[in-house]
Amino acid sequence: MKFNVGVVGAGGYAGIELVRRLLGHPFFDLHLITDNEYAGQRLDAVYPSFIGKSDLVFTKRDNPEISELDLVFLAVPHTAAMSVVPDLLEAGVTVIDLSADYRLKDADVYETWYGVKHTSPSLLPKAAFGLPEITGDQLDQAAQRFAKNLPALVACAGCYPTATSLAAYPAVHAGLLDGPLFVQVISGVTGSGKKPSSRTHFCSADENVEAYGAGNHRHTPEIEQILGLPGRVVFIPHLAPLKRGLLSTVTLHLSDDAAQNFDLEKLHQSYVDFYRESPFVHVLDLGQLPRTASVCGTNNAQIGLAYDARTHTLIAVGAIDNLEKGAAGQAIQCANIVCGLSQDAGLTDVAMPV
Amino acid sequence: MKFNVGVVGAGGYAGIELVRRLLGHPFFDLHLITDNEYAGQRLDAVYPSFIGKSDLVFTKRDNPEISELDLVFLAVPHTAAMSVVPDLLEAGVTVIDLSADYRLKDADVYETWYGVKHTSPSLLPKAAFGLPEITGDQLDQAAQRFAKNLPALVACAGCYPTATSLAAYPAVHAGLLDGPLFVQVISGVTGSGKKPSSRTHFCSADENVEAYGAGNHRHTPEIEQILGLPGRVVFIPHLAPLKRGLLSTVTLHLSDDAAQNFDLEKLHQSYVDFYRESPFVHVLDLGQLPRTASVCGTNNAQIGLAYDARTHTLIAVGAIDNLEKGAAGQAIQCANIVCGLSQDAGLTDVAMPV
């Protein structure tokens, strides 16, 4: 059985990675790609890696054929997503949304951080949050809707929240944390998007690292929502000179109680257990910390743990590819689940070892 | 039907790329990986991108199980290959050799450029040269042997000769060239191998380009053999700060006759025709020149043509991934042909668009 799918906003970095993945997917037929900027151009003219591999042509976003698809991946900016999602659902199309529009369950929080009013707040409680290892139950419900031919809406987790939550969840869930959660993340430049700017110019980004958005990045409330830590996450992103890759280093200062009884090997085992069923999340042996290159180009995540006994601080590090487990890969993982497929269909590859 | 295969010398850059490819191959079962340096270590301990993906363990090169395989990929240095190939063939194992040992048909040329005596020159005429788009007939003969349960030997083309020959062959074959063929190639650092050295130290290679081996690189006679231009190739390799990717820029000064009747569109069409059956080699439209990033991580090659009418010079540019079409990918393409499979089995992927 095959599903007919499309990608709206296929010309951006997350969108084009979706296209790459979907062209190789065993159960999804990619029928349609839209991008308002590239409409009318061949896919392989815009992205020459597709030369000889596909004859797809970008169409406008308001392509009426979209409503005939089984499922649409939406890779447009926030606010643009909520302007099309209600109609798609209305038309019976299941939507896997990569934007931020339906991630936050509280419309007020959305408005505070995104500075715009939410135009379809009634959909927020209905959207399944797309971080399968943590919110798998929501995705299962979406799958049940889909199985009944009802349209489902999945709001895929953002790149920073994904790496951070995968690294922190089991420890936070175990109640170890005292005070704020300190999260420092390093991202590759694809995380800043396709639009050329002085910041993403090769000559600005190369041979440079910098922090940005310290304390006010929009992924903060999303992390707080996933981890159940409202008002307690200190989030500082950094930009480093690589294309893909995202490393989240989380420091959890333990409460005195937690520190007294802390056993790193036990915690490590609880992480291994927590992720045992996931084909994508791998907990490294103690003594190892993850490298982003080891997951680059794949939907995999690697997590490492260390404990600083002097300061009673747990250090959890998560590595993902921001365009994969942080965007396109995760979206397809969610779509696989919604469609009743194996969650790793089309996503089984190994990162280039070098 | 599945074939049992192994990789000898699996710990180097070409070897480990073979491992990645073979683990995802639909018809090859990777039974065995050897590497004298890593023997006894888990694959995923040496290359963490395999964590959660494989339980393979490196063994020593003299593993007796090798002789029970259907086919062995040999990714060891030159001279090391010719020390094991005769025994493997003797044992009935088909060998896909990535080294230089069986590429040159003339043992004297080998000795001149490699500085060692060839120890099994009688195998040279029997080895199929592994550059399928150009020497496909030799591979077809190897396939016939294999089909009869006879061991075959393939000597895969080197990375520089592959990109250069794919770019130059149809033009040279058309008799356009007058005088020497000037070949300048830019390679990523994986081309220099895995062994750490001051030259491959990040702080030496980063933010630097340099030429090396100008006029005396060992790939020169191989290019001359493929193109039928003995003593006429000027070959200058360069190193640039990227991991994978190889761009060969070939300049062919046309004879006066050739120039008088030259028609770029016609030549372009002859390239398109020549590569029409190849799933991997794509000739770009006139006006386009290839980018190595567009083939990175894949077995694809892209070729662009331009003509400088002022100087009667044809410029042909070929882009490959040196570890793929220049090594592991091409080896598997050859193995596919030898085993009677579709030549792109396990090699259909599209380069990451970003």
Added chain:
Amino acid sequence: MKFNVGVVGAGGYAGIELVRRLLGHPFFDLHLITDNEYAGQRLDAVYPSFIGKSDLVFTKRDNPEISELDLVFLAVPHTAAMSVVPDLLEAGVTVIDLSADYRLKDADVYETWYGVKHTSPSLLPKAAFGLPEITGDQLDQAAQRFAKNLPALVACAGCYPTATSLAAYPAVHAGLLDGPLFVQVISGVTGSGKKPSSRTHFCSADENVEAYGAGNHRHTPEIEQILGLPGRVVFIPHLAPLKRGLLSTVTLHLSDDAAQNFDLEKLHQSYVDFYRESPFVHVLDLGQLPRTASVCGTNNAQIGLAYDARTHTLIAVGAIDNLEKGAAGQAIQCANIVCGLSQDAGLTDVAMPV
């Protein structure tokens, strides 16, 4: 004695490098920087490396104070330069022009390659060509004008012509060349300018090499003019993922006569002799080829030679920093000469060894 100088077009990559150099120059006082885009903004707000180092503010290009300066560095695009140079000279200001507008001695050639009519062709014969090691006599004449309080005009050589001509000049001058001169050059991304574009986006340029403008780049006639080889230069630029650095690899196929008597050591010695008085151009020992990193950030050039006896081909490789010896450094070297200073005033630094 100090000279009052300004930089027009100071916000671009060549312009800002001039600013850096001039702020540390012992005999030039930088009074004024103009940039139409950044007018009104502090230098250190646009380029934070100047924080704490300068209080300069960008002004508009039509700043009347320009005409009170002793000397102006002009770092604006071609055509923009010729729209201001006549007035500046009229006002008695010496101009060091980094654009292409006054490089080509033949206005027709300019119009052919740049597609616009030259608006002050009468200045072309008066402009000194700024490549001191080769056209030092023209600069000496400019210095004589300046010494008499007459305004001089210097048209600095372009980046590709500089590296190429330094590498090729002594050999071409010796009459060794037969047929066309094949020039393949690799440049860092600063060579593509400051304007953000999809081509200079980090995620396009990183991990990629490509050829461009093969056979039709505008620096071709400039190289032909310097080397006295009209219609004989085949010029192919490439882009590689580094910020600064330019490597020109020149192949000269020797005439039969030249080849018969060719002696590499003698030629090497003639290079050493030719550049003996230059504080910037260093000819490497035979057996060595230059690395761009060894000249990065400096006005230095390094040249290496090799000979392919099989094909009678001389290989000459030149490395420069495209923003220094290829732009700002060379402009200051020319200004030093014009002003009667030591040509290396303010330019004596050594490249960062790592």
Added chain:
Amino acid sequence: MKFNVGVVGAGGYAGIELVRRLLGHPFFDLHLITDNEYAGQRLDAVYPSFIGKSDLVFTKRDNPEISELDLVFLAVPHTAAMSVVPDLLEAGVTVIDLSADYRLKDADVYETWYGVKHTSPSLLPKAAFGLPEITGDQLDQAAQRFAKNLPALVACAGCYPTATSLAAYPAVHAGLLDGPLFVQVISGVTGSGKKPSSRTHFCSADENVEAYGAGNHRHTPEIEQILGLPGRVVFIPHLAPLKRGLLSTVTLHLSDDAAQNFDLEKLHQSYVDFYRESPFVHVLDLGQLPRTASVCGTNNAQIGLAYDARTHTLIAVGAIDNLEKGAAGQAIQCANIVCGLSQDAGLTDVAMPV
């Protein structure tokens, strides 16, 4: 007046940067460079950026001429330093030590973190700690000794402690901190030293970020000593794919008291006041965070501040070049002070703006 100086351990990355700096220094004459590995080789043969710039030759470390110098820069590994410092002081030579051997005032702490017994603990209280902006009084005392012709010993601060302490000191000193200080640092690959290894191979380091030594890096006690926070620093270094540059992101969770009265502008002003006399440390305007590229190749440091009012957390970010303010530049700054020179002699340059 000129001082005769030498560099012991000149072949490593910090050592060779010292050589570059000292060759351009107005008051230091570099007489001697030692490196046991390169002894007998010319400086420019090992590091070609010195071609045409210096005729220095590396000697062995046990060169007797060392004891005739005024001042020696010691750029050898820890433990190697303490094996030569006592003799040098005995011989009357002032030592600027870049190793860790004399940084920690407590020999027991040294032994705990470095795993070796200190062989000259009596020198520890006499060594001036070399971080002029914070321990300037210790350097003034060293200057007084030097002025009396007595040898002085300076233990220069490490790269991570320098960036971290410059960013954190005024805030910590103001008593704002509650609980541990969380320090996450990103370093370029030069920080890992010159010795080739699989970790510093271009193909490992490129396109990768990773954390390492989380919670057990040897710079931890040094940061604690400078900031007066024994047992309270959580220190996590990261490696990113750039040559030079170090960014320290420090998060200080404020005590409730401190948070109640916190005023970011006031704190910012106290930073500006604290660094007002430093020619190197620049506090950015609020709203700005530093980029490492803006200080690359210079002894400058840039510091940015932000406040996360939701979590009562101050974020202080410091950027340096690890080989400059983190090593060679700081050593020369200390030497300048000790010799009674302006502290920025030979160190006034501006980072390349691009």
